[in-house]
Amino acid sequence: MLHKIEEGLDLLAKNWRIEPIIRDFVLGKRNDASDHQMKVKDVIFHIPYLTMENGYVLWKCYWPDCHNCCNRQGRLPLTSDDLITISKNLKYRKVSDFVNTETNITTWDEKGPSGNSVIMTMINLKRTETETEAEDGTYIRCRFLDEKGYCGLHPSRPGVCYLYPFSSWLENEKGKPRVHATYQFTGDCPGFYFAESIDEMMDILIQYSKIIYDYTMSSNRTTRENFGSLSMGF
Ligand code: SF4
Ligand code: SF4
Numbered sequence: 310m311l312h313k314i315e316e317g318l319d320l321l322a323k324n325w326r327i328e329p330i331i332r333d334f335v336l337g338k339r340n341d342a343s344d345h346q347m348k349v350k351d352v353i354f355h356i357p358y359l360t361m362e363n364g365y366v367l368w369k370c371y372w373p374d375c376h377n378c379c380n381r382q383g384r385l386p387l388t389s390d391d392l393i394t395i396s397k398n399l400k401y402r403k404v405s406d407f408v409n410t411e412t413n414i415t416t417w418d419e420k421g422p423s424g425n426s427v428i429m430t431m432i433n434l435k436r437t438e439t440e441t442e443a444e445d446g447t448y449i450r451c452r453f454l455d456e457k458g459y460c461g462l463h464p465s466r467p468g469v470c471y472l473y474p475f476s477s478w479l480e481n482e483k484g485k486p487r488v489h490a491t492y493q494f495t496g497d498c499p500g501f502y503f504a505e506s507i508d509e510m511m512d513i514l515i516q517y518s519k520i521i522y523d524y525t526m527s528s529n530r531t532t533r534e535n536f537g538s539l540s541m542g543f
Contacts, residue, residue, distance in 0.1 A: 311336065317381065317496025325375075325499035334359065334366060335494045335501070347507070350518040352477075355491040356507060364505040368474060368492060369513065371500055376458040378473050381448040381497045385467050386431035387412065388527040389534050394465040395434065411435055415445040431531075434467055468524040474498045475517060477525040488525045490517075 318332055333339050334357065345358040345365065357366040387395070396407030416430040436449045453461040460466045476493040479486045492501070504510075 314494065314496035321377065321497065321499050325371075327499065328503055330359065330362060330503045331366065331501045335496060345507075347514075349511075349514040351522045352488045352490050352518040354514055354518075355489060357492075359503070362503065364503055365507050365510075366492070367502055367504045367507065367510045368498075368500045369502070369510070373458045375499055376454060377497050377499065378470075379451045379454040379458075379460065381495075382436050382451045383446050383448060383495070384415065384417070385434040385436060385451070386429070386469055387434055388468050388524070388531045390527045390530075391434075391465075391467045392432065395462060395467065398462055398465040408432060413440060413442045413445065415442050417446060468527055471520050472524050474500070475521055477521050477528075479525060479529060486529070488522050490521045490525075 315336060318327060318335065321327055330339075334342060339359060339361075341359050341361040343358045343360055345356045347354050347356065358364070359366070392404050392408065395411075396404045399407060399411065401407035401410075412432045412434055414430065415433050416428065419427050419429060433445065436451045438452060440449065451460075453466070455461055460470070474492055474495070475490045477488055477490040480489055481487070494501075
């Protein structure tokens with residue numbers, strides 16, 4: 310995995326300035342990173358804090374100058390809400406026809422919030438019309454990305470596209486579900502930067518707290534409705 314991230318960062322560096330602090334952090338070469346937690350509306354964000362630098366890893370999006378996350382997509386898992394909105398957008402009369410034609414069902418292993426292994430099975434939107442299950446997890450340019458960097462499915466693009474570059478999970482807090490979020494570092498996003506104050510990212514955190522909360526709840530409903538599943542390994 311680390312070599313894929315390094316490969317991604319090397320490709321990024323051809324067009325974008327990646328701060329050395331950020332590169333080292335993403336590649337796990339810093340030992341001063343701690344987890345700064347802050348609650349913004351209904352989400353607890355985990356923002357990396359670098360103690361020796363006395364500052365944070367922050368993020369902003371460079372779209373439309375950048376659309377790297379659509380150029381190098383690993384997979385597009387769909388929530389049950391996505392199945393309805395995207396099938397309508399693509400003019401399918403029945404969701405089952407959309408699922409049969411436009412998606413693959415795949416299973417993969419990803420790291421959970423505490424480093425544990427989580428086996429995910431989800432319905433994924435095909436990134437090319439001919440994508441096979443064997444291509445899951447490989448980097449493919451998404452077929453809905455147009456030449457100007459716009460998404461042909463917008464605004465009904467998959468929830469996971471809105472979520473990037475965050476990832477989220479639910480924890481039980483005194484019997485109630487609490488949404489947590491952190492960044493996913495795939496090596497494909499030039500938007501990460503170092504800053505001494507988190508204040509400059511507050512508007513983004515407020516905006517994303519709703520996106521992340523809605524996506525996480527929708528994703529949770531998807532597994533409850535048996536359109537996907539996850540199992541924990543330890
Ligand atoms: S999220 Fe990152 S990779 Fe995607 S468009 Fe924004 S800056 Fe580019
Ligand atoms: S569906 Fe749209 S937003 Fe998502 S990867 Fe494809 S082009 Fe990008």
